[in-house]
Structure formats: C-alpha cells, structure tokens
Amino acid sequence: MPQESVVRPCNSVEEVRDGVGTQGEQQPVVLFDLCGTLYDGNTTHDFLAFFLRRNRGRYRIWRAWVFTAKVLRRFIPRPMLHRLYLRCVGQLLVNYSREELLEYAGIFWNQCWDNRQIRTTVELLADAKKCGSHVALISAAIDPPVIALSQKLEVGAVCSQLAYDNDGHVTGFGRDLFGRKIPYLHQYLDGLDQHGPVTVYSDNANDIEMLRKVDRGIIVQRRADSRISEAPRVPTDGLEILYI
Template sequence: MYVFDICDTLYFSNTTFDFIPFVLEREKAFLRKVLFKIYTIRFSPIFLSFYFLNKITSIDHCRKYSLLLLSGISKDDLYSYGREFHSQYLKNKEVKETHLKLKEAIKTGEIVILLSSSIDPIVDAISQDFNVQYQSSSLVYENDICTGKLAYDLTNKKHIEVTKFQAGEELITVVTDNFSDQELMKLAETRYAVIYKKSAKQFWDPLKPYYIDLS
C-alpha cells in the first residue's frame, strides 16, 4: 500500500491557500479577496498576530480565518471549483518525481491512498482523477452550504487514519515532505522523504528514508 501526501509532495502548492483565492476570484468576492491578502501577507499586522496566536494556542489562525472566506458557497460549487482548480492550476504544478511513483504504484495494482490536511473539495478532485482512495480535512456543510469551518482536521492524525485503510499487517510505503508526518513515516516499511533543503536530511536521517531531493 502506498500513501502519498499532497501539498509540496505531489504538487508545488499549498493547495488550501492556493484554492481559496482561486474560488474567490470566480465568486467575484472582491472584499473577501482583500481580506485573504491581509490574512496571508507576511509581516502584515494581522499575519503577525496570527503567528503569535498560533504559538500560544497551537491553532492555525491564518488557516482558520482564511477558510471562513468560503462560507456561504454551496458544496456543489466548491466541488466544481475543486475540479477546475485541479485541471487548470494543479496540473501545471506537478512534482514529476512523485507523480511517477504514484502512477507506477497504480499501474502495478498497488492500493494507493492520499492522506492530506488539505480540504475535501480539492483532495476529492485529485483522487477522482487518479481513481484512488483518500482521507482529508473536511469542511462543515449545513444544508449543503459551506460554513467555512472544519468538521475534521487531519493535521497530525495521518498515522491514526492510515490504519483504517490497512488490511491486517499490510506493509506501507509513505511519500511525503511534511515534518508533521513523522509518526506516519515511522509506520512505513519503505519511506520517501521529499526535501527542498539539504538541512531537512538532519530531521529525516534517523528514519533512513530514500530521498527525493528537490533542493
């Protein structure tokens, strides 16, 4: 069984933060686009406030308030935008090295699972394109309208979720760039660490992974 992270592993993208302005542009939500920029521009007073709040509360306030900008949009529209986002934006940001591994695993009949803290409209679109299973963070929908809140956050829980896909003691291969996936990597027989800086090897070396070096 192969398990793939998505953001900066399969695509050169933080998919949630790239998806939100993509949606707001199509919704012609000018004020929300301005708010998104204020929330995410580094060293803006609000961004810095979020940063320090994150340290105190361990809650990603930048992500929390950015997701609220999707409130009021229907689930159907978000999933439609997710498919557009995948075909029009993410397709141009594929990491070829990890996509080759993904396609090889599928071709040889391996079970492939996408585990991502990204939100469901995005990950669902990617999983449909490759016809694989997934678990992601998921938004709250009330009467099929997005509230901008998370029903479930997969962050730091991938090592728990992966057991739901395993058949007994099935061995897994994990491909990720994400330091927070350390516990997931520990469960793997074969590990591939995607790195963007040589210094990342200091973090991963104890687990003896194969490296996909994009530095």
C-alpha cells in the same frame, strides 16, 4: 516496520519503485502527501486565491488573514496557527455548496496541474496504480481541492475537512489533519477490506512520525532543501530519502 537505523538515500527512482507492486494476495497501500510532494505549492492557499477572487469582500478578508498569519507565525506554534487559519477559511466559505467548491476545484486543477505537478512523484503514483497497489492522497489541505484531485487521478483521499449541513453547504470548519495524520491514516486503512504493506511519501517534517510508523516511509526532498533530513530534533532513523 522499518528496521534500518540510519537515513538511506535513494540513488534513483527505480530503487523507490522496488517493492511497491502487489505482494501475494495482500494489496499494498501507497499514500502521497500533496503539498510539496505531488504539487509544487500550498494547495489550500492556492485554491482559495483562485476561488475567492469571485467575491471581492471575502477575498480581501482572506488576504488580510494571510498577512496576519505571517506575523503570528513568529509567536504561535505552527499547528495552532494552522488550525486558526482553517477556522478562518471555514467562515469565509460558509454557505457555499460542496458541489460548487468541487466544481471550481476541478477547474483549478485543470488550469494548474500540468505546470505545477512534481513529475517524479506523480510518475511514482502512476506506477503504483499500474502495479495494483491501493493509492491515496493524504493531506492537511481542505477537502474540495484534495477530493477533486483524487477524482482526477482516480485514487483515494484522506484530508482535512470543512463542515457541511445536511444540504451540503459549508457551516464552518470540521477536522484538521496538520500534525494529526496518524489516527486518520489508521481509520482509512481500517476501511479497506485487506491490505499489505503501507508506503507513505511526504516532504513535510510534521509527517516524520507517520513515516516512521508505516512499513516504508520515504522523505521527498529537493536536493537543495534540507528541511527534513537535517532539521534539529526531527528523528529520521529508518527512513529513505527520495531526492527530486
């Protein structure tokens, strides 16, 4: 667990790389948030904009809900609004197959990944893999784009999930990780045979508590962005900041 009592800025990517490699016989685990950490965008929103254009009716319903959500966020707590949004997403995707969604998610990433990846953290992910760490994505985005990207990067994945029937067709929404990543992180780690220290990278203020509970929590922050480190009522003691 982190022992420092102040936020420690990382002066270089090289400092962050220290200690990521295999230590003894235990394999370190390195997890990366996706939206804003590895990908410069909102994964669920961007994938839906790409996928639902095929169906004009569903696309218009989705756009209407996005507009409504922008109004409601002034009055409804963000976690509650996120869950309402994902319920809407689940209904819009009803009857689509998991295979079709994964196929289109793969096409989505092939078209946008090179231009919208955040290269600093993507390079850190690649370095962690080379050092022998177990690497995974941990994201509140829906599973088709997260799983497709995890396959592309050859890493694990922990994410929100749609609900599927026995034939693999969407029936609605399953689980939401927004603000709830800690129990699913523990569940994922319990599924590994053995593991060493756990490092998590995230730009999301809702992930602060998770960052504080792992061995090494690293806040990913653009130099002009003070959303996390200066946000009121968000304790960041013991964490590092990686400026990108």
